[in-house]
Amino acid sequence: MVAVQGKDTKIMLRDVSIYYSALHVIKGVSMNFLDKEITAIIGPSGSGKSTLLRSLNRMNDHIAGMRVEGEANILGSNVYAPSVDVVALRRRVGMVFQKPNPFPKSIYDNVAYGPRLQGQKSKVELDGIVERSLTQAALWHEVKDRLHASGLALSGGQQQRLCIARALAVDPEVLLMDEPASALDPAATAKIEDLMLKLKEHLAVVVVTHNMQQAARVSDFTAFLLGGELVEFDITRKIFTAPTDKRTDDYISGRMG
Amino acid sequence: MRTKYQAREIACLLALFLTVLPPLAAVLYIFVQALPGISFEYIFSMPARRGIEGGILPAIVGTLWLMFGTTLAVLPIGVGAGIYLAEFAPNNRLTRLLEMALVNLAGVPSVVFGLFGYTIFVIMLGFGPSILSASLTLAALTLPLVVTATRQALYGVPMSFREASLSLGATRWQTVSTIIMPCARTGVVTGTLLALARAAGETAPILITGAAFALPNLPRSFMSRFMALPYHLYISVTQIPAMPPERMWATAGILLFLVLAMQVGATIWREQERRKKQW
Ligand SMILES: Nc1ncnc2c1ncn2[C@@H]1O[C@H](COP(=O)(O)OP(=O)(O)OP(=O)(O)O)[C@@H](O)[C@H]1O
Ligand SMILES: [Mg+2]
Numbered sequence A: 001m002v003a004v005q006g007k008d009t010k011i012m013l014r015d016v017s018i019y020y021s022a023l024h025v026i027k028g029v030s031m032n033f034l035d036k037e038i039t040a041i042i043g044p045s046g047s048g049k050s051t052l053l054r055s056l057n058r059m060n061d062h063i064a065g066m067r068v069e070g071e072a073n074i075l076g077s078n079v080y081a082p083s084v085d086v087v088a089l090r091r092r093v094g095m096v097f098q099k100p101n102p103f104p105k106s107i108y109d110n111v112a113y114g115p116r117l118q119g120q121k122s123k124v125e126l127d128g129i130v131e132r133s134l135t136q137a138a139l140w141h142e143v144k145d146r147l148h149a150s151g152l153a154l155s156g157g158q159q160q161r162l163c164i165a166r167a168l169a170v171d172p173e174v175l176l177m178d179e180p181a182s183a184l185d186p187a188a189t190a191k192i193e194d195l196m197l198k199l200k201e202h203l204a205v206v207v208v209t210h211n212m213q214q215a216a217r218v219s220d221f222t223a224f225l226l227g228g229e230l231v232e233f234d235i236t237r238k239i240f241t242a243p244t245d246k247r248t249d250d251y252i253s254g255r256m257g
Numbered sequence B: 001m002r003t004k005y006q007a008r009e010i011a012c013l014l015a016l017f018l019t020v021l022p023p024l025a026a027v028l029y030i031f032v033q034a035l036p037g038i039s040f041e042y043i044f045s046m047p048a049r050r051g052i053e054g055g056i057l058p059a060i061v062g063t064l065w066l067m068f069g070t071t072l073a074v075l076p077i078g079v080g081a082g083i084y085l086a087e088f089a090p091n092n093r094l095t096r097l098l099e100m101a102l103v104n105l106a107g108v109p110s111v112v113f114g115l116f117g118y119t120i121f122v123i124m125l126g127f128g129p130s131i132l133s134a135s136l137t138l139a140a141l142t143l144p145l146v147v148t149a150t151r152q153a154l155y156g157v158p159m160s161f162r163e164a165s166l167s168l169g170a171t172r173w174q175t176v177s178t179i180i181m182p183c184a185r186t187g188v189v190t191g192t193l194l195a196l197a198r199a200a201g202e203t204a205p206i207l208i209t210g211a212a213f214a215l216p217n218l219p220r221s222f223m224s225r226f227m228a229l230p231y232h233l234y235i236s237v238t239q240i241p242a243m244p245p246e247r248m249w250a251t252a253g254i255l256l257f258l259v260l261a262m263q264v265g266a267t268i269w270r271e272q273e274r275r276k277k278q279w
Helices: A049-056 A086-092 A107-117 A123-136 A156-168 A186-199 A212-218 A236-241 A246-252 B002-037 B040-044 B057-088 B093-105 B110-124 B131-155 B159-167 B172-200 B229-239 B245-276
Strands: A009-020 A023-034 A038-042 A066-074 A093-096 A174-178 A204-208 A221-226 A229-235
Touching: A009 A049, A009 A204, A023 A049, A023 A204, A023 A221, A038 A049, A038 A212, A049 A066, A049 A174, A049 A204, A086 A093, A093 A156, A093 B159, A107 A123, A107 A156, A107 B172, A123 A156, A156 A174, A156 A186, A156 B159, A186 A204, A186 A212, A204 A212, A212 A236, A221 A236, A221 A246, A229 A236, A229 A246, A236 A246, B002 B245, B040 B057, B040 B245, B057 B093, B057 B131, B057 B172, B057 B229, B057 B245, B093 B131, B110 B131, B131 B172, B159 B172, B172 B245, B229 B245
Parallel strands: A023 A229, A038 A204, A038 A221, A093 A174, A174 A204
Antiparallel strands: A009 A023, A009 A066, A221 A229
């Protein structure tokens, strides 16, 4: 397997294992995620994609019995070191969820939520952040005249872009996306995919997807996870045209769940 | 077969009528009986001749004082405990023990709370028979209701809001105060109102913690003794043979109106908010 490496490694996993009590869900995964690249994680349902993704910003911390072994380095510091400030970590590693989940607040307040948490009070600054984030999320032109309308009044696709804008507003270095388009129609999905390609100019994107075409279209690297094992991890084109492992071949050609 | 099922359905409907109709009839009956005794003077003047003449203003004002004092005590403690249980408590044996205690507390007879309040607030803490002692006793009585209402309201807020907030670098406390509590507000407020309505009608807890049958003055502070509608009614019925019946009905009518107004108000408000809510 090619050890993906580059000058800008944002996340480095070394022999990471994750357990839910006795259940061994992620089995010794080692891989790198590069800056300004999109890494796709594919694999059948239950293979541990969400578990792996959520371990990167410690969103699984609250689950009793969850245990992580090995080393997960984000920008040189171990995510699971006892001294890590989880709150600060999550500001640097943003997340977009499968189902759009805007707060029942205005569009403006949704985007301004993160900066306000960090103590940003200046109206001028917040206005700037809101406009910049919504523009980055390709939503500005659709909502600029109704920033104070509820975020929940938007369509599903718009809501998801609002959630992306909200995540971008805290200026993360890594954006984790767990099936960000699986609840959307093809047109809205295409918009999210375009958006991902723009986002990678600024940050590292990690996307979990069930959609092979999506992984092939947008990602630079693809990791195939099966039963918690990293079967193959390589340049996306290589994975989809000349996979080394037979199981990868079976999966991408639809001969497996 | 079909008729057999229909018969069961009708039996259940009958049971429903038996549940709803008698109390409804009782409420109507009380209001009808109360009407002749209710007058401007009855509501807004002081009692005379041991309540046989004059009005019951101090009882109305006293009950309002009690509601106010109970709210001040029960709201921060009940909501705080509810937030802890729903959002922060680890899932362990101690938590489960506390939850069990809470459930059982709600079943403790109110006269026991009266004795508890008398021992702790009136005697041990030296608050004497006063609005303070009675309010704290009523707060203890209603605490389980407010804690439970708060927890229920918090559980009703989607998990995805918590995740979104945490993922943006919010602490758990920031998540609760800026996202979860505003969403749960309606449930907490209506739960508290319903608990207060229950407290407003209680006699036993205030019996020995500061209620008086007839007082010539309105309460001046939380340390004053006080009159209250349920206690006034109780004594009128049991201890004052000379009390004209329409005056007792009037007291009952006013108390019932107060309690129902709180309950109906809370319910209507909750329905309105529910219709407005988008998640
Ligand atoms: N909170 C949890 N407690 C216990 N086991 C869990 C928990 N969450 C997930 N699992 C188990 O861990 C395994 C991996 O789950 P995970 O959600 O990471 O899979 P996934 O690849 O994201 O699947 P999907 O494609 O369906 O989203 C599954 O067997 C699942 O049952
Ligand atoms: Mg998943």
